Amino acid sequence: MTDRDRDRDPGAAADTTDVSDGAGADIAGAAGSDIAGAAGSGRPVGGEVVPATAFVIGLLGAVGFVLAYLLGANTQLLGLGVFVMMGGVGVGMVSWAQRYMTPSRPDVEPRGRIASTEEDITAFTADFNIGEYELVRRSLLTKLMLGAFGALGLAAVVPFASLGPRPDQSFTRTRWRKGVRLVDAEGQPIRASSVNTDALITVFPDGDVGDEFAQAVLIGLQPGRLDPVPGRESWTPENLGAFSKICTHVGCPVGLFERQTGELLCPCHQSTFELYRACEHVFGPAATPLPQLPLGIDGLGYVIAEGDFSSPPGPAFWNQRREP
Ligand code: FES
Numbered sequence: 654m655t656d657r658d659r660d661r662d663p664g665a666a667a668d669t670t671d672v673s674d675g676a677g678a679d680i681a682g683a684a685g686s687d688i689a690g691a692a693g694s695g696r697p698v699g700g701e702v703v704p705a706t707a708f709v710i711g712l713l714g715a716v717g718f719v720l721a722y723l724l725g726a727n728t729q730l731l732g733l734g735v736f737v738m739m740g741g742v743g744v745g746m747v748s749w750a751q752r753y754m755t756p757s758r759p760d761v762e763p764r765g766r767i768a769s770t771e772e773d774i775t776a777f778t779a780d781f782n783i784g785e786y787e788l789v790r791r792s793l794l795t796k797l798m799l800g801a802f803g804a805l806g807l808a809a810v811v812p813f814a815s816l817g818p819r820p821d822q823s824f825t826r827t828r829w830r831k832g833v834r835l836v837d838a839e840g841q842p843i844r845a846s847s848v849n850t851d852a853l854i855t856v857f858p859d860g861d862v863g864d865e866f867a868q869a870v871l872i873g874l875q876p877g878r879l880d881p882v883p884g885r886e887s888w889t890p891e892n893l894g895a896f897s898k899i900c901t902h903v904g905c906p907v908g909l910f911e912r913q914t915g916e917l918l919c920p921c922h923q924s925t926f927e928l929y930r931a932c933e934h935v936f937g938p939a940a941t942p943l944p945q946l947p948l949g950i951d952g953l954g955y956v957i958a959e960g961d962f963s964s965p966p967g968p969a970f971w972n973q974r975r976e977p
């Protein structure tokens with residue numbers, strides 16, 4: 654009689670004990686034979702070979718990836734390393750789960766009996782009775798799995814080396830230093846006496862011609878027209894002024910100069926800077942003035958810098974302080 658028959662016909666309850674006892678005996682017998690064959694768990698001895706091998710392969714893949722990365726191998730080799738690493742760990746995890754987490758046979762619970770039989774108790778106890786052999790294998794597997802994950806973590810961290818050196822002050826400092834001569838695009842130093850009023854010359858630090866970050870415009874100022882920022886009275890010797898050439902909006906070169914109004918213009922989005930008010934922005938999307946370069950004249954009459962720009966040149970950083 655089946656369980657369904659017994660549900661439909663309560664009168665058959667008298668037969669329940671016999672039927673369940675019979676089924677229980679069968680099940681217990683089957684379990685008992687499995688247990689006896691495999692250290693009490695019903696699983697084949699030696700099934701840990703696959704996950705262990707897979708973890709070792711994954712670990713070797715991770716080590717190979719790190720070595721390939723450090724030796725500058727091409728992208729294909731790096732990809733192969735990642736494939737072996739991830740594949741090994743993945744196969745190891747799946748086979749581990751099949752080995753230890755999947756029941757080895759269908760679980761059947763006979764109905765109509767609450768108390769466990771002696772066979773059930775024996776089988777249950779045997780399930781927890783792991784032999785020394787399996788304990789050792791599980792310990793090895795656990796170590797291999799942890800090793801594979803550790804190598805995986807190492808492989809994930811190593812590529813951070815590609816981020817390169819820290820930028821330090823390279824975003825806020827230029828190559829302008831006290832005493833560095835201003836040179837034109839041909840690298841020729843500039844005599845102060847050679848700059849005419851309203852002339853505009855693109856200049857660079859001596860030795861760094863073409864340095865986009867440090868490029869500046871040197872302008873012959875109209876005498877008596879400058880309204881210097883307090884503290885910068887000495888920055889414009891012999892009516893020479895210099896300002897960063899990089900627009901503070903999004904970095905276009907500020908190359909247009911309107912003599913009569915004394916305005917420097919950026920051609921990209923028409924930001925306008927008032928030269929005689931320390932290049933304060935007076936129109937357009939730029940939000941900050943052009944940084945000013947403090948100037949001096951050396952003993953031979955050449956124009957030199959007296960330091961770096963008054964603030965970092967170029968588009969404003971989100972935390973850049975506004976000039977006074
Ligand atoms: S880059 Fe100069 S106004 Fe936009």
